[in-house]
Amino acid sequence: MKLSIIIPIYNGVSFFEKLIKSINAFTFTDFECVFIDNNSTDNSVIALKNALQNVPFDYIILSEKKQGAGHARNTGIKKAKGEYLAFLDCDDIILPEKLAHDFSVLEQHQVDFVFCRSERFYDDGRNLKNPITGIKEGINNPPTLGLLWLQNFFLLQGPGSLIAKKAVVEQLGSFHTSYTGEDAFLFIRMGLRFKGYFYDKAYFHYFRHEQSTISKSNENENGALNRYFELKQNLFADDIVRENLEAMEILAVQLQSDLLKLQQSGVDIKPFIENEKLKDLKLSNFLFNPLSLYINSKLSHIKYNPFYQIYRKCLIRR
DSSP: OOEEEEEEESSOGGGHHHHHHHHHTOSOOSEEEEEEEOSOSSSHHHHHHHHTTTOSSEEEEEEOOSOSHHHHHHHHHHHOOOSEEEEOOTTOEEOTTHHHHHHHHHHHSOOSEEEEEEEEEETTSOEEEOOOTTOOSEEEOTTHHHHHHHHOGGGOOOGGGEEEEHHHHHHTTSOOOSSSOHHHHHHHHHHHHSOEEEEEEEEEEEEEOTTSHHHHHHTSTTHHHHHHHHHHHHHHTOHHHHTOHHHHHHHHHHHHHHHHHHHHTTOOOHHHHTSGGGTTOOOOTTTTSHHHHHHHHHSSSGGGOHHHHHIIIIISOO
16 A cells, blocks of 8 residues: 555534545545544544445544544554555545655655645635745755744645655654644654655645634634644654754744743743743743833733844844
8 A cells, every 4th residue: 555644534524525526536546545533523424434435445434532633643644554644634625636746756756755835715715825935846855844844834735735654754753642733743843854845736725614623723812822832832842853953943032932922911921931841941031031021011012022122133043
């Protein structure tokens, strides 16, 4: 088996018809699908079995009781038979020609993973291609992609954009089991350590709707900030990331900015500072002095804090 496509399922009934139709259209055929039900509260498993009747591809349906896409995907990875892994959420689409193109690249180039551009589609009819600023078409040697993705998470193209050697994913410890950011955690570390290939074709379509995990997270106060802050903490504490001095410097700046944003919004940041994950984070005495923090708490955004302005312009190591 050349490829295993790992597909976590959570209340996915409304997406199955389009999902299975898109998989049936793949021009590459040496693959299996590994579906993992993750505590669905609707009749997802029954509906999925019905949708899979008479499909031409191999598949298995597993279950994972620990909640979260990371847990579900890791369960699928353990059972996967493929030499390579692809990842797909049940509400997203991989275009028919993508996998054939990916394996054409892998046959021609000695790389560990290959990925394409993605395009986002919204409920209101908008669609927009993900930015790719700084990402070179062709081979990208480590740690180039990891540093680019670390500097700008929006350059990550999403789980369905990428296929990778199963051995590489396993060497990286598979997915983090935090509720969000588990894919970014894996892919950033993959980019820091392994060789990847990028091509600028939007063969992965990501659908943002009101039931998506990110949309629900953004409804909470500081939802996006908390989500990215947790991801950065996990990366800062990770051994692979800690091997790269530039990556740690990027994260140190980002984490301090996030701490200021949280403090400005009224959050007590002391527990975060004392957290084991951030034990090696050296806070800027200039940025976190009492006057700076007092001014910061009275402003609508940290960018208006004069201490932060000076820190960004003059004190960050260039």
